[in-house]
Amino acid sequence: VLLAMNANVEDRGIKGDCTPLMEAASAGHVEIVSLLIAHGADVNAQSTSGNTPLMYGCAGGHEGAVRVLLEAGANVEDHNENGHTPLMEAASAGHVQVAKILLEHGAGINTHSNEFKESALTLACYKGHLDMVRFLLEAGADQEHKTDEMHTALMEASMDGHVEVARLLLDSGAQ
Structure with missing residues (x-):
């Protein structure tokens, strides 16, 4: 009904942050x-923190929404203010199926954030998402990439006490 009455699909409400598509x-x-x-x-609209509808869908693990957004031309390599890409958002939240979809659509597995130099793998290790770490390693993620603090994926897993993630990295040849 609202769309039939020419409602503004880009309205950001009182707070002025998210569009209806982002929500x-x-x-x-x-x-x-x-x-x-x-x-x-606009499938590539950004919130005040630089998040796009695709990033919101990835962070929530919503495979169907992610597919629809990608098919409509959502930018798989957009960065938010933290330098995170949609793949980094999916990895940080542990959504393996979403990460697979993103890689199928050309997401860079070794892209890193601007300021902190985080990668999808270092974020997954930091959060302790074993299945995501396994998937990213199998997909070719660089396990020796270093963040701005010179932390590798193994360091991230070790500092946060993620034993199984650290074991997997060591079994995969991490230094």
């Missing part, structure tokens, strides 16, 4: 994501 992607409402895109919503 729908964050909640995983695939039909609403599709509807908003069909009515001209």
Whole structure:
């Protein structure tokens, strides 16, 4: 009804941060994501912190919303203010299936954030997401990449007490 009455699909509400598409992607409402895109919503709009609808969908693990956004032209390599890409958001939250979708659509597995030089792998290790770490290693992630603090993936896992992640990295040849 609202769209039929020419509602603004880019309205950011009182706080002025998120668009309806960002909110729908964050909640995983695939039909609403599709509807908003069909009515001209910007799939690459950014919040005040630089997050895009795709980043919100990835952080929430919403595979359907992520697919719809990518098919509509969402930028798989956009960075937010922390320098995180959609893949980094998925890795940080442990959403392996979303990470697979992103790599299928050309996401750079070894892209790193601007300021802290974090990668999808170092974020997954920091958070202790064993299945994500396994997936990223199998997909070719650089396990010797160093953050701005010179931390490797093994260091991130070790500092935060993630024993199984550290074991996997060591078994994979990490130094």
